[in-house]
Amino acid sequence: MTSSSRKTNPHLERLQLLRPFAGRLALGLLFMVLTVMVQLAYPKAIAYFIDGMSEKKSESWFIMLGSLMLGVFILQAIATTLRYYLFESTGYMIVTRIRRQLFGALIGKKISFFDRHNVGELSNRLTADVEVLHETLTMGAAISLRCLCILIGGVTMLLIISPALTLMLAFFIPASLLLSHWGGKRIRKHSRNMQQSQADCGKTAYEHLANIRLVHAFNQGRTAARRYGQSTEDALNVSLSTTRMMAAFRGWSIFLVYMSLLVTLWFGAKLILEDALTIGELTAFILYSTMVTDAASAVTDFWSEWMRTIGATERIFELIGEQEEIAPPVAALALQGNVAFRDVVFAYPERPDKLALRGISFTIAAGEKIALVGASGAGKSTIASMLLGFYEAQQGSIGFDGTVLTPANASAMRDNIAIVEQEPSLFSGSIYENIAFAVSEREASLEEVMAAARLANAHDFIQAFPQGYETIVGERGVQLSGGQKQRVAIARALLRNPRILILDEATSALDSASEVQVQNALDKLMAGRTTIIIAHRYSTIVKADRILVLEQGRIAQQGSHRELMQDTAGLYHYLMENQLAQYKTISEAHAEAA
Numbered sequence: 001m002t003s004s005s006r007k008t009n010p011h012l013e014r015l016q017l018l019r020p021f022a023g024r025l026a027l028g029l030l031f032m033v034l035t036v037m038v039q040l041a042y043p044k045a046i047a048y049f050i051d052g053m054s055e056k057k058s059e060s061w062f063i064m065l066g067s068l069m070l071g072v073f074i075l076q077a078i079a080t081t082l083r084y085y086l087f088e089s090t091g092y093m094i095v096t097r098i099r100r101q102l103f104g105a106l107i108g109k110k111i112s113f114f115d116r117h118n119v120g121e122l123s124n125r126l127t128a129d130v131e132v133l134h135e136t137l138t139m140g141a142a143i144s145l146r147c148l149c150i151l152i153g154g155v156t157m158l159l160i161i162s163p164a165l166t167l168m169l170a171f172f173i174p175a176s177l178l179l180s181h182w183g184g185k186r187i188r189k190h191s192r193n194m195q196q197s198q199a200d201c202g203k204t205a206y207e208h209l210a211n212i213r214l215v216h217a218f219n220q221g222r223t224a225a226r227r228y229g230q231s232t233e234d235a236l237n238v239s240l241s242t243t244r245m246m247a248a249f250r251g252w253s254i255f256l257v258y259m260s261l262l263v264t265l266w267f268g269a270k271l272i273l274e275d276a277l278t279i280g281e282l283t284a285f286i287l288y289s290t291m292v293t294d295a296a297s298a299v300t301d302f303w304s305e306w307m308r309t310i311g312a313t314e315r316i317f318e319l320i321g322e323q324e325e326i327a328p329p330v331a332a333l334a335l336q337g338n339v340a341f342r343d344v345v346f347a348y349p350e351r352p353d354k355l356a357l358r359g360i361s362f363t364i365a366a367g368e369k370i371a372l373v374g375a376s377g378a379g380k381s382t383i384a385s386m387l388l389g390f391y392e393a394q395q396g397s398i399g400f401d402g403t404v405l406t407p408a409n410a411s412a413m414r415d416n417i418a419i420v421e422q423e424p425s426l427f428s429g430s431i432y433e434n435i436a437f438a439v440s441e442r443e444a445s446l447e448e449v450m451a452a453a454r455l456a457n458a459h460d461f462i463q464a465f466p467q468g469y470e471t472i473v474g475e476r477g478v479q480l481s482g483g484q485k486q487r488v489a490i491a492r493a494l495l496r497n498p499r500i501l502i503l504d505e506a507t508s509a510l511d512s513a514s515e516v517q518v519q520n521a522l523d524k525l526m527a528g529r530t531t532i533i534i535a536h537r538y539s540t541i542v543k544a545d546r547i548l549v550l551e552q553g554r555i556a557q558q559g560s561h562r563e564l565m566q567d568t569a570g571l572y573h574y575l576m577e578n579q580l581a582q583y584k585t586i587s588e589a590h591a592e593a594a
Contacts, residue, residue, distance in 0.1 A: 017098065017133070021090045025142075028086035032146050034079040038072055039291070040153045045069060047284035087142040091133075098130050098316070105320045111390040112349040120206025124199040129316050136302075136309040144302035147295035154292040161285050162277055168267050175256055190242040196315075197235035204231040253301070256293075264289045333409070335416040337366035337499040337530035338401045339387070345395035346386060356382045358553040359396070366499070369531040371541045373575060374550035380534045382553075384502050387532065388414060400500075415440075418498035420522070422505035424489035426477035431462055432469040434477075434488055438496035448495060456491035456521040458484070483518055490521045501531045503540075538576060547572065 018025060049065060106122055158166040208215055208224040215224050264286060271277040277285075346357040357379050364370050372380040385391055386398055389410030398405040400413055418438070426434050435452060436444035449469065453459040461484055465471040477485045493501065503522065519539075535541050542561045549557035549564065549572045556571050557564055564572040 017094050018090075020097070021093060024086050024090050028083050028090070028142060029145070031079040031083040031086070032142060033149070035076055035083060036146055036149045036153065038076040038079075039150060040157060041072070043284040043287035043291070044157065046287060047278075047280035050280035050283055083142070095130055095133055098133060099126055101320050102126055102130065102316055111385070115348070115350055118203040118206070120203035121199040123206065124202035125316055125319065128198055128202075129313055132309050132313060136305050140302055140305055144299055144306075147298040147302070150291055151295040151299065154288045154295060157288050158285060158292065161281050161288070162268075162271065165264065165267055165271060165277070165285060168263050186245055190238075190245055194235070194238050194242050197231075197238040201228070201231045201235050204228050250301070260289065260293050261286070333400075333403070333412045333416065335401050335413070335499045337364075337416075338399075339364040339500065339530060339532075340399040340402075341383070341386075341396070342399070343396035344386065344393045344398060346382065346391060346393045348391070355553055357386070357393075360553070360555060361396075362548060362555060362558065364530055364532070366530055367528055369526060369533065369543065369545045371533040371535055371544035371547045372550060373535070373541060373547055373572060374556075375575075377552075378550035379553045380550055381504060383550075384419065384504055384532065384534060387500070387502060388417060388419065416499045417502065418493035418496040418500075419502040419504060420486070420489045420493050420525075424477065424485045426473055426480075426485060426488065428473065428475045430467075430470045430472055431465075431488060434473060435469075435491045435495055438492045444495060449491070452491040452495040453488075455494050455524050456487045457517050458487035458491050458521070461487075486518045487521055490518070490525055494525055499529060501526060501529045502534070503531065504534045505536070541576075549575075 045065075049062075103126060106126075155166070204227055208228065215221060268277060268282045268285060272279065272282055340363045341360050344357050344360045345355060347353070347355045360379070360383070362370075372383060374380055386393065389405055389407070392407065400416070403409070403413075405413055427437070432446065432449055435449045438444070438452075439448075446469065450459060453462055453469075462469055462471070471479070473479050473485075473488075477488070480488065503526075531544075533540060533544055541547060545560070546558060547561060547564055548555055549570070551571055557567070564570060565576060567573055
């Protein structure tokens with residue numbers, strides 16, 4: 001269901017988050033009612049005390065009244081403690097729940113979604129944007145509800161004490177509510193802009209910190225600081241604009257509060273002079289009127305905060321609401337490894353006018369090793385992405401063992417596929433965790449992980465680390481060498497035990513010594529498996545049973561290395577001749593140096 005089709009009221013949408021915690025909140029409301037009752041009784045008790053002094057009551061009367069009030073205050077303190085705990089802890093529970101929902105929505109998005117959105121921005125949504133809900137939705141809402149009860153109760157007490165004096169305040173409460181309504185709409189818009197500007201700051205910071213080695217390598221520290229400074233300057237301007245709005249709103253609210261107090265004192269003094277009111281009653285009235293104006297101010301403040309929350313979290317609920325249509329689960333498929341592309345036409349969603357694949361057709365038999373060769377941008381990696389079901393073809397179809405790949409069965413198909421990339425994707429955790437990541441439905445045992453590492457020629461170097469398989473590899477595996485990272489990735493693929501293997505430039509970034517070790521591991525990995533090799537290196541390509549030569553999204557040639565080299569006018573011959581010439585030049589240079 002997309003956000004455009006959802007008609008949920010944004011206020012109800014936020015309040016629905018409270019439903020799973022109704023029991024805790026009901027108990028919190030009970031304690032809140034107790035505190036409100038005590039607070040409303042307090043001014044009347046003060047008036048009773050003052051008028052008692054005027055009547056010169058006995059000392060025992062004052063002791064009895066003081067003891068009673070002490071007991072009530074103890075009860076209020078206990079109720080306040082429990083109320084605070086219940087609402088505050090529920091707020092944390094709701095934030096945790098929302099973070100999980102948002103992360104689940106994000107992790108389930110199609111790859112094309114992440115082509116359009118920056119990871120730094122999405123991370124900011126998970127942290128700063130979600131946190132806005134904590135104070136407003138539970139504690140803030142509870143305080144506002146408490147203030148509303150005080151407002152109603154206080155007005156009732158004011159009417160009991162002096163209807164005439166109460167009428168003098170009638171103007172100020174509606175004026176405060178109108179001010180809240182006026183400010184709320186504007187604050188919501190400002191808050192959404194402020195959250196977006198903060199997300200943009202997070203995006204800029206993430207991009208430069210994630211590529212910190214590149215920043216240092218090109219001496220771009222000042223440029224990075226300047227770009228982040230500009231994004232923070234933009235965010236500051238938006239924040240200052242929002243702050244000016246909030247400041248004006250709060251200023252006018254305070255003005256209304258003190259004006260109401262001034263009017264109360266002036267008219268109350270007049271009633272005392274006319275013997276229509278006692279000093280104790282005026283004192284109680286002032287306390288109640290202060291409660292009422294403070295409560296009205298708190299309610300209007302909450303409304304502005306609530307509208308700020310609505311604006312700040314709009315994007316969160318859009319992302320959660322934009323959940324992809326989830327197809328019914330497909331039973332696990334045990335593939336033999338046959339692959340077929342039939343007239344596949346594809347363009348990336350962000351570049352719909354530029355075709356990446358133009359009517360690609362080929363078949364791969366189970367256990368066959370196919371190499372994809374071509375210049376950058378020819379479509380090699382696109383074919384790998386299509387095999388993994390990351391994108392859907394605009395025309396044509398992709399099949400495995402005669403079954404057409406669809407969004408509904410893509411997950412089941414991927415259970416039979418593993419990929420080893422040129423720059424392996426590693427998490428910052430331990431080596432064990434990175435290898436065990438291959439198994440999704442259960443926890444891989446250490447023995448299984450070690451067995452896979454031995455086959456990948458990785459066990460020895462792993463055991464040489466002081467922490468062995470618990471060695472932390474750092475972000476993107478920065479603590480490992482290129483060859484070590486590749487062998488960890490190969491061990492991960494071996495543990496998955498796939499029928500279809502994709503090798504995306506798996507050895508192109510390695511030195512000769514590392515390539516030998518990695519290639520030996522790859523030979524074990526490829527044995528008996530359907531393998532699609534994306535490669536430029538001659539040593540890797542010649543091992544393929546068949547080679548597909550791609551040019552601008554089409555298959556220009558296909559055949560064995562020997563067959564293709566015989567076509568001296570062909571693209572493959574040109575590519576290989578250039579590469580062999582480079583190898584010859586490098587070899588001669590090494591020989592002369594020796």
